Amino acid sequence: MQSFLSRYSNLYGIVTVLFLAVFLWAGCTGEATQPTRGDVYVYVAVPLSGFQANAGQTVLGGVRLIAAEINARGGLMGYRVVVEGLDDESDSEMATTVAQRVADDVAAGKPVLGVVGHLNSGQTLAAMEIYKDLPFVVITPTASEVSLTQKGYRNFFRVNANDAVQAKVDAEFLRQTLQAKRVAVLHNDDPYGIGLAAAIIDHLKASGGEVVLRVQVQVEQRDYTAEVSQIAQAKPDAIFYAGYEVECPYLRYALVRAGIDVPFLASDGCFLAATIDESDGTAEGIYVSAFGPSPWTAASSEWIAAYQAIEYRNPDTYSLNGYVAGQVLLEGAAQAGSLKGADVAQAIRQLEFSSLLGPISYDTNGDLRAPTIYIFQVREGRFVQVYPES
Incomplete structure (x- = not known):
């Protein structure tokens, strides 16, 4: 009907x-x-x-x-x-x-x-x-x-989508598309960041990946000197961040300033213009997962x-x-x-x-029956959808 x-x-x-x-x-x-x-x-x-x-x-x-x-x-x-x-x-x-x-x-x-x-x-x-x-x-x-x-x-x-769906898609993107085996997982200290990090770690390990570092940061944290040092020592192939747009651009800025140039995938909480706007020009190239497409497309x-x-x-x-x-x-x-x-x-x-x-359409619990996760990359200062291919 x-x-x-x-x-x-x-x-x-x-x-x-x-x-x-x-x-x-x-x-x-x-x-x-x-x-x-x-x-x-x-x-x-x-x-x-x-x-x-x-x-x-x-x-x-x-x-x-x-x-x-x-x-x-x-x-x-x-x-x-x-x-x-x-x-x-x-x-x-x-x-x-x-x-x-x-x-x-x-x-x-x-x-x-x-x-x-x-x-x-x-x-x-x-x-x-x-x-x-x-x-x-x-x-x-x-x-x-x-x-x-x-x-x-x-x-x-x-x-x-829920975090189980997001974690599965993001882990597959890290392992298959970005060809990352050694992944550093960082997350903020609220239930969203903690839960999503745990889920993606499980999926990474199940797919043969190695989590070489897990670090928790604070919501709204701005200084990442200690975390960048830990990441440099761990030598990951890629970095995953589960948190918000109030942390992500500052973490990215610190990584770029330190010369750490590996693929960076952030969770849906970072899919906001502030991730680009607050990064002082360092957001270029990062990937961000999302629960929906961009309204502009x-x-x-x-x-x-x-x-x-x-x-x-x-x-x-x-x-x-x-x-x-x-x-x-x-x-x-x-x-x-x-x-x-x-x-x-x-x-x-x-x-x-x-x-x-x-x-x-919904299952009996209130979850979508066919949820979709999207992944974007920052290109020329804007989010460009890279998964699913449009």
């Missing part, structure tokens, strides 16, 4: 910008097709301040865009979709505070359809201890820690213009993830014909449609 959202997505390249322009104009004149049944709320719980504010804002922008499209068509079953950002500050305690605020809103009678969030696995794990007992759906745009979908949550889904120019009209900024890596996470939530409600969490969750498990991130 063709989905509520995909029916009009097929016409997107023709009408989106014109439609949004008319919508914005008509909103001032009262001539738009207006939702008539009241409001329903979608919270976007991501970092909106601190070192990951840009990443969180790109997710929020994607959700805002899909909500604007739905509202311009008369709303979700006649309800206006209201998107509210909640700042978890990339901190698990704050994520719990955010989740409790949502719980309090639900208890007070606020019509909450769901939460898109959180960005990171640590914050998602913390918040789900509260969300799991609430009557709505949670869809993470990016959290990849494997255990998130192994805890029996019936209201949790993700639009990205996957989305139409009309989609990008519509995003810019909503956000007053360019889309970045996770704009697509936010958009598709919102799309899944709203499509689930539309297919269910209900705003009840259990009904929406059941409908999401039956979804099958094509999105800007690829095919969407």
Whole structure:
């Protein structure tokens, strides 16, 4: 069955910008097709301040865009979709505070359809201890820690691959494409970095590779003098880094300054413009894995213009993830014909449609049935997809 959202997505390249322009104009004149049944709320719980504010804002922008499209068509079953950002500050305690605020809103009678969030696995794990007992759906745009979908949550889904999938693809890329046998594995000290590093080490060893060094660094670490010395002594064929864009460019800079010139593959947490922008020109040549394609290649120019009209900024890596996470939530409600969490969750498990991130369909745990990992290389100051071959 063709989905509520995909029916009009097929016409997107023709009408989106014109439609949004008319919508914005008509909103001032009262001539738009207006939702008539009241409001329903979608919270976007991501970092909106601190070192990951840009990443969180790109997710929020994607959700805002899909909500604007739905509202311009008369709303979700006649309800206006209201998107509210909640700042978890990339901190698990704050994520719990955010989740409790949502719980309090639900208890007070606020019509909450769901939460898109959180960005990171640590914050998602913390918040789900509260969300799991609430009557709505949670869809993470990016959290990849494997255990998130192994805890029996019936209201949790993700639009990205998990770290088991990422580790397998990245290990194969290191071993087969880069022909690396001796690999140094570095990671940051949060659950995402620790879990992904452990998974890729297992895959490297299983494929006959040798992990010559494993080093843990701190989130937001800037000085890598000691780590570079360890890497130089280990003499790896390649380096894998599991962490974020707030560490990766500084590690890369230190390696280049030290004359260590071996292939460098970073995890999805580094697939943001900051990895290039903050590297002082040393990012050229590095590889970065990702949960989705670049919006500049996957989305139409009309989609990008519509995003810019909503956000007053360019889309970045996770704009697509936010958009598709919102799309899944709203499509689930539309297919269910209900705003009840259990009904929406059941409908999401039956979804099958094509999105800007690829095919969407779920297993019983809330993982994608056919997740894709992409690998990019920095060439001439931009990310160029090298896997799968486009």
